Amino acid sequence: MAYSVFSDRRFLFYFEIWWLLVTILQYVILHQLNVENYYAITDAIASNVILGFLCFLLSNNMRFYLPRNEKYWYIIVSSLAVCLVWLIMLHVSFYFILPKDDPYIQFFKESYAIRFGSGFLLTSSITMFSLLLYSQQEQKELQARQSESEKLKRDAELYKLRQQLQPHFLFNSLNSISSLTSSNPEKARHMIQQLSAFLRGMLKKDEEKLISLNDELEYLKLYLDIEKVRFGHRLQTEIYSDESVGSTLLPPLILQPVVENAIKFGLYDTIDDVVITIRAESNDHHLLITIKNPFDPETGRPSRGTGFGLSSIRRRLYLLYSRNDLVHTQAEGNIFTTRLIIPQV
């Protein structure tokens, strides 16, 4: 349910001021019509206290029922009804306030039409204004709800995108560890620790929090070390990152899937030893990361460069920065290049 507009103190204050002004206005008009002060003040106060109270009820009522399709009818009908009730109440109160045969009652009866007219104008404008306020309030609530649900959806999607651990990687790493337990237990233990640190990192990283490039590279090295145990000398990596870019910020776990993609294509597309280079540099307001891997242009697999790794990274960067131009790929000779652009805010 909407909250009453009168719970807003400022609104209540101006509502009161407005009625005070109308009361003064009525007094001035009556005064100019040569009505005695006593009558003019009594009439002005009685009329506007009653009408103000009725308008308050009418407006407050909209908390419970806000007309939608029948807005205009509602304004007219309710204003007419309120004015009718108002005149009757006013009439009754004059009978109580004034002596029975007071000539002012006659004057009052003669001014029914003008009173009804001005009352209708006042009431309908208050109704319209309240309607507007309540509609606005409702709209705001709707928007808040929408943006809330949108945020939840975005968080869920980001979470899902990040959770895409390649089962291939996991099972093959476990197989390598299984193999090492008999041939080199010390190395097996070390690899279990690396794999644990890698998995822990994957579970705990908070999407919202940016991390420094140095931290991300540390994490990446963990992954690369595991892959190097798996593939032996076939896999070599070179990482170039100078002092100045180490503290630039990027979303966590962005690099690993891209490098995983590069390793997959590098290792499974050629049979030679593979060198993956990762270079980080910054320009103006961006961090640029370039990842190069060899591939075989002859094979021409159509899925290249649109593999799950890259499309999920593209989607994640879009969700985080609302930009679609942050991932670029290029094939030149037998080198495939992936470029990531991370805006620095």
Next chain:
Amino acid sequence: MIKCLIIDDEPLARDIIKNYLIAFPSITVAEECNNGFEGLKAIQQHQPDLVFLDIQMPKINGFEMLELIDDAPPIIFTTAYDEFAIRAFDQNAVDYLLKPFSKERFAKAIEKFIQKPERASVQNVLDEAAQTPSQQNRVVVKDGAKIKIIPVSKIYYLEAADDYVKIVCADGTYLKNKTMAFYEKSLAAFQFVRIHRSYIVNTQLITRIYPTDKDSHSLVLSTGQELPTSKAGYAKLKSALGI
């Protein structure tokens, strides 16, 4: 004495098989191979009695390597995770080991092999595996001693040639030991249509269709070749092209 080969691109994965094999002195490892190319050569050279074969390997995967061998030896597949491959195994009851596998599970596979060296079902595994996404968009063929990977988009048409299928593509003609029915099914997703008992065509390349007889038609490819259609084939072509 049982002669075996280990084909896997990860050194530690080969090590564990060698390690488990110590318990089976009757089995000797003739060679270890890093990839499908080496594996193919080693199989021809050693004629092994048993092969341990990984699926995901550089360039050509385990299935594609087997397709290039006319008389495949008994295989025990080893794989870490490949839902399509596992489906192919399950349906054809060939033994496979999911990495990481235990010594007991390994021993069971060896016993199974010793009792009944399975040969026949590997072909069914390959037929099933050919439907997997990684293999669908390319065909691996042998060109003398060389191995070629042909993306399906570069194939012009396929022609029946006795027990083989002739694959005609941009850089030549290759023979593959498969059936027309097999390719009709596996290439259907790439707009290939069987227009005749002896022809499957890449419909992307058709430039002209003209009637030759009362109810037979021929078609011309953008490469200049002309192919005949049968009555049933022409009907299939019409529905595929939406005419």
